[in-house]
Amino acid sequence: xxxxxxxxxxxxxxxxxxxxxxxxRLRILTGMxxxxxxxxxxxxxxxxxxxxxxxxxxIAPGERLGEKDLSQIxxxxxxLVREAMMRLQARGIVEVSPRRGWFVIEPSVEEARHTIDAxxxxxxxxxVTIHDIQPAQIRTLREHVLSEQQAxxxxxxxxxxxxxxxxxxxxxxxxxxxxxxSLLQDLTTRTVLIAALYQSTHDAHESCCEHGQIIDAxxxxxxxxxxxxxDVHLRHVEKALNxxxxxxxLEHLKAALQGI
Amino acid sequence: xxxxxxxxxxxxxxxxxxxxxxxxRLRILTGMxxxxxxxxxxxxxxxxxxxxxxxxxxIAPGERLGEKDLSQIxxxxxxLVREAMMRLQARGIVEVSPRRGWFVIEPSVEEARHTIDAxxxxxxxxxVTIHDIQPAQIRTLREHVLSEQQAxxxxxxxxxxxxxxxxxxxxxxxxxxxxxxSLLQDLTTRTVLIAALYQSTHDAHESCCEHGQIIDAxxxxxxxxxxxxxDVHLRHVEKALNxxxxxxxLEHLKAALQGI
DNA sequence: GAATACGATCTTGCATACAAGATGTAATGC
DNA sequence: GCATTACATCTTGTATGCAAGATCGTATTC
Numbered sequence: 001x002x003x004x005x006x007x008x009x010x011x012x013x014x015x016x017x018x019x020x021x022x023x024x025r026l027r028i029l030t031g032m033x034x035x036x037x038x039x040x041x042x043x044x045x046x047x048x049x050x051x052x053x054x055x056x057x058x059i060a061p062g063e064r065l066g067e068k069d070l071s072q073i074x075x076x077x078x079x080l081v082r083e084a085m086m087r088l089q090a091r092g093i094v095e096v097s098p099r100r101g102w103f104v105i106e107p108s109v110e111e112a113r114h115t116i117d118a119x120x121x122x123x124x125x126x127x128v129t130i131h132d133i134q135p136a137q138i139r140t141l142r143e144h145v146l147s148e149q150q151a152x153x154x155x156x157x158x159x160x161x162x163x164x165x166x167x168x169x170x171x172x173x174x175x176x177x178x179x180x181x182s183l184l185q186d187l188t189t190r191t192v193l194i195a196a197l198y199q200s201t202h203d204a205h206e207s208c209c210e211h212g213q214i215i216d217a218x219x220x221x222x223x224x225x226x227x228x229x230x231d232v233h234l235r236h237v238e239k240a241l242n243x244x245x246x247x248x249x250l251e252h253l254k255a256a257l258q259g260i
Numbered sequence: 261x262x263x264x265x266x267x268x269x270x271x272x273x274x275x276x277x278x279x280x281x282x283x284x285r286l287r288i289l290t291g292m293x294x295x296x297x298x299x300x301x302x303x304x305x306x307x308x309x310x311x312x313x314x315x316x317x318x319i320a321p322g323e324r325l326g327e328k329d330l331s332q333i334x335x336x337x338x339x340l341v342r343e344a345m346m347r348l349q350a351r352g353i354v355e356v357s358p359r360r361g362w363f364v365i366e367p368s369v370e371e372a373r374h375t376i377d378a379x380x381x382x383x384x385x386x387x388v389t390i391h392d393i394q395p396a397q398i399r400t401l402r403e404h405v406l407s408e409q410q411a412x413x414x415x416x417x418x419x420x421x422x423x424x425x426x427x428x429x430x431x432x433x434x435x436x437x438x439x440x441x442s443l444l445q446d447l448t449t450r451t452v453l454i455a456a457l458y459q460s461t462h463d464a465h466e467s468c469c470e471h472g473q474i475i476d477a478x479x480x481x482x483x484x485x486x487x488x489x490x491d492v493h494l495r496h497v498e499k500a501l502n503x504x505x506x507x508x509x510l511e512h513l514k515a516a517l518q519g520i
Numbered sequence: 521g522a523a524t525a526c527g528a529t530c531t532t533g534c535a536t537a538c539a540a541g542a543t544g545t546a547a548t549g550c
Numbered sequence: 551g552c553a554t555t556a557c558a559t560c561t562t563g564t565a566t567g568c569a570a571g572a573t574c575g576t577a578t579t580c
Contacts, residue, residue: 087350125385179374
């Protein structure tokens with residue numbers, strides 16, 4: 001028996017990430033970014049932290065998010081945790097197994113495809129319907145890519161993962177549509193979880209480079225080309241997913257037991 | 261003083277719909293569709309009913325949804341109502357005013373544009389990335405349009421409104437992407453609320469006809485044309501919104517008091 | 521008569537208590 | 551030794567209670 005037992009309702013350890021009991025592991029949720037300490041009374045803080053942790057790769061798909069653990073971590077009652085979980089559930093980030101617990105989504109191969117297709121539709125559609133774009137917007141985007149490059153150089157994997165995912169949200173918001181930005185935040189979070197699940201080997205440098213190319217096309221006033229590049233970019237992201245490797249747990253187990 | 265007083269926290273009566281106190285008016289939420297009585301223990305029933313009521317035009321933007329009222333209507337405690345509200349909040353259908361109450365969204369002109377733009381991006385993007393389409397799928401869509409026509413003929417405005425909105429969800433799901441379908445459910449619900457707010461005069465017959473044309477294009481194996489038609493369709497929907505008429509309440513009040 | 525202060529009564533915000541189910545563990549039978 | 555059963559302990563599900571704020575009506579004050 002390991003030194004620390006897994007919490008009762010726990011599924012199997014998600015990936016290789018878990019080496020500590022949940023309450024300890026999940027402590028990363030608290031002090032991650034000191035910048036928004038002001039909004040400590042923000043009822044959305046729990047959601048935000050979880051999304052951020054997922055985007056940073058700190059939380060793995062299938063990971064259990066116990067109400068009690070979270071209530072201790074955030075020092076609130078289970079009520080507030082539950083309310084945050086309800087919102088995250090509506091956003092497709094977590095799901096509940098009755099009387100067993102809350103779990104970060106573990107999309108099946110099919111769900112993964114649908115999610116990426118949805119992103120493709122939304123992002124390509126967003127780019128082809130652009131009218132004009134201002135230099136200031138280009139500057140904002142370039143700054144984002146610059147910070148991506150800095151994260152790449154510094155070797156901060158969490159920051160890198162976060163920024164690469166957040167580029168797409170940033171793009172939508174910079175182009176002036178917060179509604180699309182909000183939808184993309186959820187879809188990219190799910191994509192990052194999918195990538196973690198299916199062990200994406202997608203190169204971060206390549207992603208960053210492609211982000212730059214998309215901005216180039218926008219700067220040249222060619223949104224159609226930008227849309228095409230985005231399509232290619234998302235195909236690369238998808239192609240990097242090794243769907244066969246993990247498949248979903250049930251399929252995996254089934255195959256294993258059939259001696260395949 | 262009127263025979264029935266408005267609930268304390270109530271904003272102004274939303275549109276001309278309110279002629280009864282909320283608890284009575286909202287009774288429409290209970291027995292709307294007898295078909296899914298089986299799932300009475302489904303914790304999502306409250307959300308579903310509210311979405312459906314909004315799509316049917318039974319619930320107006322700005323309408324107050326008191327926790328107590330709903331808990332009486334659905335015969336559950338406030339806890340479950342609150343959880344449903346949290347999910348609806350995450351889906352952008354309701355919003356909360358602290359210690360005053362929950363309200364169906366009343367999008368500003370800007371938010372309305374962003375929502376329709378998001379729909380355009382998503383639906384156009386979905387159509388241009390279609391590969392092949394089966395006759396069975398075309399049949400499903402035709403059946404939907406048929407039921408739209410029946411609702412038009414029968415004069416059932418609620419059913420008409422619901423089906424015209426639901427076409428877009430149906431399209432996404434039929435084309436095989438439930439993720440897009442889920443996103444579109446929320447976006448179309450918001451659009452219907454916007455239409456109610458800005459008094460859309462968009463002709464229902466025209467909408468239904470355009471739905472048919474989109475299916476025609478898909479059947480002919482021309483998704484690009486379908487995408488173009490969808491773009492036009494959504495522009496018609498948007499154009500029908502008489503943004504100036506109500507604008508938002510503040511603007512409206514301002515204009516009224518300036519004697520415009 | 522107009523402005524203000526105050527309290528009654530509504531609302532949501534949040535914590536807590538208990539019910540009910542799921543799971544791991546140890547005792548029991550053979 | 552192995553299967554079965556009973557129980558202990560964890561989990562979420564749901565209702566309820568009380569706190570705190572917002573609004574409205576009324577009395578009070580100038």
